[in-house]
Each structure stands twice: as structure tokens, then as C-alpha cells.
Amino acid sequence: MRESVCIISSQRPDKYPNGGDEAYWTARIAHMLRADLGARGIKCREEGDEAGWGLLLYICSHAAPREVEARIKGAQVSYYEYSPAGRRAAEIFTKYIREVYPQPDLVEAVPAVARAELSESKVPALLIHLGYHDNPQDEAWLVNSAEQISAGLAAAAADFLEAEP
Numbered sequence: 001m002r003e004s005v006c007i008i009s010s011q012r013p014d015k016y017p018n019g020g021d022e023a024y025w026t027a028r029i030a031h032m033l034r035a036d037l038g039a040r041g042i043k044c045r046e047e048g049d050e051a052g053w054g055l056l057l058y059i060c061s062h063a064a065p066r067e068v069e070a071r072i073k074g075a076q077v078s079y080y081e082y083s084p085a086g087r088r089a090a091e092i093f094t095k096y097i098r099e100v101y102p103q104p105d106l107v108e109a110v111p112a113v114a115r116a117e118l119s120e121s122k123v124p125a126l127l128i129h130l131g132y133h134d135n136p137q138d139e140a141w142l143v144n145s146a147e148q149i150s151a152g153l154a155a156a157a158a159d160f161l162e163a164e165p
Contacts, residue, residue, distance in 0.1 A: 004043040005157050006053050007033055010060035016133050018143065026059045029130070029146050029153075033059070036154035042161065054161045055089060056125040057153070058117060061133040061142060073135050074106030078127040080118040081111035089124045089160045096156035100148045101131075102141055124160075128153070 009030035014022040034044045045053055064072040077093045079086035090109035098104035112118055118125045130149060131138030142149070 003041065003161060004045050004053050005037060005055045005057060005161075006045045006047060007057050007059065008047060010058075012060070014061075014063055014133060016139050016143065017136065018139060020143070022061055022133060025133075025142060025146070026061065026130070029142075029150050030059050032146060032150035033057075033153050036150050037157060040154060040158050042154075042158060053123045055157060056121050056123050057157070058125070058127045059153075060127070060129055061131055061138075062129045063134050064132050069134050070132075070136065072132050073103065073138050074108070075101055075131050076108055076110050076129045078110045078112045078115065078118065078129070080115070080121070080125065081113050083118075083124060085124040086118065086126065087111070089126055092160045093126060093128065093153070093156040096152040096159070097128075097130075097149075100145060100152040102137070 007030045009026035010022045012022040016025060037044055075097050077090045077097065079090035094107055094109040098107045101107050115127060118127060131142050133139050
């Protein structure tokens with residue numbers, strides 16, 4: 001079993017309505033996630049050589065198109081469409097995010113083909129959009145539930161890595 005995860009948080013400077021930006025809040029969740037994974041005996045690696053990684057996670061949030069800004073909610077877990085392990089990881093992460101997101105029916109796993117960060121990875125890779133930061137409810141959930149989000153993501157990663165051959 002590979003017991004390491006690479007976590008990459010968004011560096012986007014998209015402002016959150018109540019303070020901070022995407023880079024700040026996703027880095028905060030990623031920092032807590034690293035601690036939660038460490039407590040489970042799972043190592044976190046930095047970007048670079050993928051050897052030994054069991055999973056690659058990109059943590060970010062969405063922004064809705066201007067014409068529907070602040071009206072769309074929900075979380076998405078994207079995976080490379082042609083990766084069975086990526087799909088399995090996405091399904092596991094979707095399950096755990098549903099447990100902490102206020103409207104579980106708005107959390108979905110989404111296949112992607114044209115995302116280089118997913119399709120070019122040698123290990124299962126997920127792009128996790130933790131809600132829409134331009135939606136007041138999603139932004140409040142993301143900011144106020146960072147600990148629960150990170151605990152859910154850590155549980156999902158442990159679940160996925162345990163299941164991997």
C-alpha cells in the first residue's frame with residue numbers, strides 16, 4: 001500500500017466576500033489536512049516526483065459564471081475519466097464530502113478528460129472544488145467548517161489508500 005498523498009492547494013487570488021481569498025482558505029484546509037493525515041500515519045509529499053504517491057489532491061473552490069454568480073452551490077470531485085482508480089477515489093471522496101456538506105445532494109463526482117493535472121498524473125488524481133466562493137452559503141460553509149472538511153478529506157484519503165492494492 002502506498003501511504004503518501006500529495007496535496008496542492010489553489011494559489012488563485014479570487015477574493016472571498018467575507019475576507020481572505022481562495023489561496024488563503026484552501027491553504028488553510030490543506031494545512032489541516034496534512035496534520036490530519038499525519039495523525040493517521042499517512043505521509044504528505046510535496047510536488048515533484050510522483051514515485052511512492054498513492055494519491056494526488058488539488059484543493060480549490062469554484063466561481064460561478066457572472067450571469068449566475070452567487071446562485072450556484074455545491075461541491076465537485078473531478079477525476080480523469082479513463083482512470084478506474086481515479087473514479088474509485090472520486091466516489092470515496094464524494095461520499096465523505098457529502099457527510100460534511102450542508103446539502104449532500106449537491107456533491108458530485110465529475111469525470112474530466114481535458115484537465116492536464118488529472119490526465120497526466122501517474123497516480124489517481126482528484127480536483128476537489130469545495131463549493132462556490134461567490135455563493136454566501138458555500139463560502140460560509142467553507143470558511144466556518146474547515147476542520148470538518150479537512151477531517152472528512154483525511155478519512156476519505158485513508159479509506160481510499162486502505163482499499164488500494
